[in-house]
Amino acid sequence: MHRPEGDTVSEMAAPRRNEGVAQRSDEEYVLEGIGVSPGIAIGPVYLYARDAYEVEKRRLAEEEVAEELERFERAVARAERDLNKIILVTREKLGEHSADIFEAQLLMLRDEALYGAVRRFIEEKRCNADYAVKVVIDKYRRQLEAGGTEYLRERANDLLDVQERIIRHLRRGKLLSAIDPASIVVAENLTAADVVLFSRRGILGCALDYGGPTSHVSIMARALGVPAVVSMHSVTEHVRTGDLIILDGIRGRVIVNPSGETLEAYRTRQERYQRLLQEDKQLVPLPAETLDGHRVALLANLEFYEELPLLQEYGAEGIGLFRTEILFLVRGSVEISEDTQYEVYRKVVEAVRPGVTTFRVFDLGGDKLLPMAHREHNPFLGWRGIRVLLDRPELLRPQVRAILRAGAHGPVRILLPMVTALSEVRRFRAHLREAADSLRAEGHDLDGEVPVGIMIEVPSVAMQADLFAAEADFFSIGTNDLTQYVLAVDRGNDLVAGLYADLHPAVLMLVDRAVKAGHRQGIPVSLCGELATNPRAIPILVGLGLDELSASPVYLPGIKRIIRAMKRSEGVALARMAMNAASEEAIRENLDHWLDEHACGTAYFLDRAAPSGS
Known part of the structure; x- marks a missing residue:
């Protein structure tokens, strides 16, 4: 790096x-x-x-099988007690809905695909329970890891935890x-x-x-x-x-x-950061408003239901991006029923209202596993996002119906990922109308029209933003993908990480083009990429006229701090400077100088700031 x-x-x-x-x-x-x-x-x-256990296969005599099944049952029961304890601790520390990860692991213990499969393996293979647990769960872990990405290995980690927990109890071990x-x-x-x-x-x-x-x-x-x-x-x-x-x-x-010098510098840095956090808490109830009265809505990017308590803690006004594909990826299966999705979406909407919840429909492909797809040579340019859903309506229809049903419980928006053609938006709207008509025919009470927005993450869409703005109800700019496509830099590749420049003038010019096109059509424009968490970028994004910024909740007070320390007119001038700059380095230098003067200590924690005692 x-x-x-x-x-x-x-x-x-x-x-x-x-x-x-x-x-x-x-x-x-x-x-x-x-x-x-x-x-x-x-x-x-x-x-x-x-704890890493070497698991070896042990052949059982026929009369030993029943005893081994009972040993497995006792281990699962102990694992359930473990997880129930963890759930209680998590709720105590983080609130009622914070333990969903562990409740999901608790369900895995008795899931027929795992629990039943292990029992059958013991009976049919007449082997020891710890070997059966390893073989059966390893099979499902490999399915998640098949994509070969860090993202999928993270998802498989839950299964590893369940596997190790059962094996520890089979061997009467204890968690360290x-x-x-x-x-x-x-x-x-x-x-x-x-x-x-x-x-x-x-x-x-x-x-x-x-x-x-x-x-x-x-x-x-x-x-x-x-x-x-x-x-x-x-x-x-x-x-x-x-x-x-x-x-x-x-x-x-x-x-x-x-060294002693570094320790002293970082202790000063640590104290300053703690003071900054205390000051940020005072900002939570205040609006994200510039000194000259320009408001920007601050929304949250979320993946998991257990993150919802963070919205109130950090002052989010709603959800600007709820990544629904986590339901798909955690299960490793395309079979997620409409009712299952509805229950999840309804809980989210009820927790967020009166704020809006923006559900991005399944964004599959790229670095996210597609069990029904062939391995692609270049998955980021392949079968992903809205392309998958329009080709696989059996995935799209239940999700759209579930979101529409959840919309009866509070304001929702639908966001389409990886849009590259106007026809994709029109085809999706046809599916949406069909779903709404069928739900009304079944007696469901739907709450009016649900806004449909598109992610601007492909350069061609940004270039034709006026045409897409006529078809969409809102824009959400995904700068993570937009930047990698503009600069031809794989954002997950360490070899070219130094070339990934999220403040590159070309990227900012496309953001500017999309914002202006959206406003000409009277639709709001949001930015949900990691650029929204970059302190240097905030004054530029305000200057470009973004209506909403969406980021992980923990970053929202810091974003608000910068917005409240600036004038919109300053942001306009900085944005103009950035788009006319010859390089990102020149932009960073100007922004660092501006932050030093305006942002109340934020610049101290940027990469270029040497942690000295000054």
Whole structure:
């Protein structure tokens, strides 16, 4: 990853990165990953290794099978007690609806596809229960991992947790939950359950080799306020239990063996960050309004129902992006009934009202597993998003009906992903009309017309935004994909990560074009990509005229802080400067100067800011 210029922490001879063979040293060195839960932790390492059992097949005599089935049943019952305890702790810490991840794992224990399959395997193969559990669950885990992406490995982690929990109880083992208090947990991976249990021990943070910002463990860390850095690749090879480290969840960085000077600088940085968080709490009930009276709606990006309590905590005015494909991906099956979806969507809508809930229909393909698809050479340019749903109406119809039914309980919008042609919008609207007509014929009370918006994430759509604005009820700009398509940079490829420039003038010009086209047609324009979490981008986005910004809830107070420190006219001037700049570097320099003067301490935590005591 790129090392920011002028960062005193990184100024060292031949700094080692978390790549290749690990070499230990008593000198200070930096490891980098992805910051998924902001915050700064300073403390000793607790190197955590999940219990790894060698499972071997053992042939049973016929008369032993019944006893083995009973042994399996006892292990499942103990695992249920474990999870019920975790659910209680999670609800106590995070609220009533925060334990859905673990309730889903609880259901997995008795799911016929797993529980019944294990019992049949024991009976038919006449083998030991721990071997049967491993074989059966490994099969389902492989289905999730078949896509070969980090995202899918994260989804499979829930099944791994269930598998290990049952096997531990079959062997009468215990979860290593006695983590040393006031330590930073370093591990290859953790589960959300681990984070909940360890948080009770007072851990300061966690650094993981694997994982990503959408993993359950990342979501739980954010919800519990535990600073976390993931996707570090080899952090477990670089540290030992007891090593002193600094974990920077804002930058996505771990500093091993920090010098006295670095420690002093980061303690100052830590104190400043805590003060900033306290100040941000005062902003939650206030509007996101510029000094000259321009309002911007701040909405939340969500994946899981258990994130809903964060909306009120961080002042979200609604949901700008609810990623419904998580229902599909967690189950690894296309068979998700209309009623199952309706119950999920209804709960979300009821929790968010009177704010709006924007449901993005299943965004499958790309880096998300499609069990019914062939492996594609370039999945990001292949069968994904709305293309899949229009080709597979058996996926689309139940979801559209479920969303329309949920709309009777509060305001909803439907968002279409990966739109590339006007015909796709028109075909979707035909499906929507058909679904609404059938529901009314069945006696369902629908709440008027549901707005249909499109994601602008393909350059051709941004270029023809006027035509699409005439067909859509709102725009939502997905800058993650838009940027990678404009710059020909795979955003998930470490080899070209340094070329991914979300403030590139070409990207901003397309955002500007889409906003102006939307406003000419009188429709609102939102931005839901990670660009909305970049402090440098906020004044530009306000200047470009975005009506809504949608981001993970934890980032909303920081966004509001910048909006309330600026005038809209300043944003217009900065946006004009950015679109006329020769490079992103020039844009960053100007924005850093502006943030230094306006944003009440925000600039101090950006990459270029050296953590000094000044």
